[in-house]
Amino acid sequence: MTFVKAKNFTAGRDSSIDLIVIHTMETPEQTSRAENVASWFAGAGAPQASAHYCIDADSVVQCVKDSDIAWHAPGANHDGIGFEHAGEAKQTGREWGDEFSTAMLDRSAALAAEKCAAYGIPVVWLSVSDLRAGRRGITSHNNVSKAFGSSSHWDPGSGFPIQRYLRLVRRKRAEGGGADEGAPLKADPPDMGRGDSGWRVKRIQRRLELHGYDIGEVDGDFGATTEAAVRKFQKDKDLDVDGIVGAMTWKMLMKAKDE
Numbered sequence: 001m002t003f004v005k006a007k008n009f010t011a012g013r014d015s016s017i018d019l020i021v022i023h024t025m026e027t028p029e030q031t032s033r034a035e036n037v038a039s040w041f042a043g044a045g046a047p048q049a050s051a052h053y054c055i056d057a058d059s060v061v062q063c064v065k066d067s068d069i070a071w072h073a074p075g076a077n078h079d080g081i082g083f084e085h086a087g088e089a090k091q092t093g094r095e096w097g098d099e100f101s102t103a104m105l106d107r108s109a110a111l112a113a114e115k116c117a118a119y120g121i122p123v124v125w126l127s128v129s130d131l132r133a134g135r136r137g138i139t140s141h142n143n144v145s146k147a148f149g150s151s152s153h154w155d156p157g158s159g160f161p162i163q164r165y166l167r168l169v170r171r172k173r174a175e176g177g178g179a180d181e182g183a184p185l186k187a188d189p190p191d192m193g194r195g196d197s198g199w200r201v202k203r204i205q206r207r208l209e210l211h212g213y214d215i216g217e218v219d220g221d222f223g224a225t226t227e228a229a230v231r232k233f234q235k236d237k238d239l240d241v242d243g244i245v246g247a248m249t250w251k252m253l254m255k256a257k258d259e
Helices: 033-042 099-119 128-132 141-148 162-175 199-210 226-234 249-254
Strands: 019-024 053-055 060-062 079-083 138-142
Touching: 019 099, 019 128, 019 226, 033 053, 033 060, 053 099, 060 099, 079 099, 099 162, 128 138, 128 141, 138 141, 138 162, 199 249, 226 249
Parallel strands: 019 079, 019 138, 053 079
Antiparallel strands: 053 060
16 A cells, blocks of 8 residues: 655544544546545645545555544544545435446445454444444544534535445455454543643534633633633533533533534
């Protein structure tokens, strides 16, 4: 497998890999698309985005190491692996069944089976509610967008053959000698409070903003303003008001605003 290092990503991760997120490149189905998009991610004019793998009918190019965080699906970047596929979200089910897509999805499924085996990811398709509940598996960028409200992307589209893809992954997984599946639920995130910093704090701040609470700047520092917002959120949700984002506060933050 060729490795073409993306320009934009976050080095290292301190959480488990729980998700495989399916994307489309929004390009025509053509060979060399994996190489072209990988070069785009790596170039001087690279977007503020990246993916772990770019896949087309005859090749896979890795752009970000699994141990690093690609910028592919806000809300699932920290614990997900992004798979970019040649094609477009507007494709119909029939178009996903053409010769190019069939070869590409076979190649993608083999890679997904490898990653599911390596990280103990169950071969299941996750809905929006599954993502919010902290389940582990395979999902779409569209579902991540709906679950966490941090993106408007809707790929790979309603025509993507979910059941066919899962059957392929399961078959490849079995052929690899590993039919055992991992834990269905993610580990609880750590408690976060005053003085903490990093990407988890940024996630808390963004979720507070989404729920309508003033946190000032999304800077990744859990200071007085963030603590005050957490306390207000906890009071409004009938939680223990301690200013610490523990398991129940995390769960309520990850729900949609109107739930």
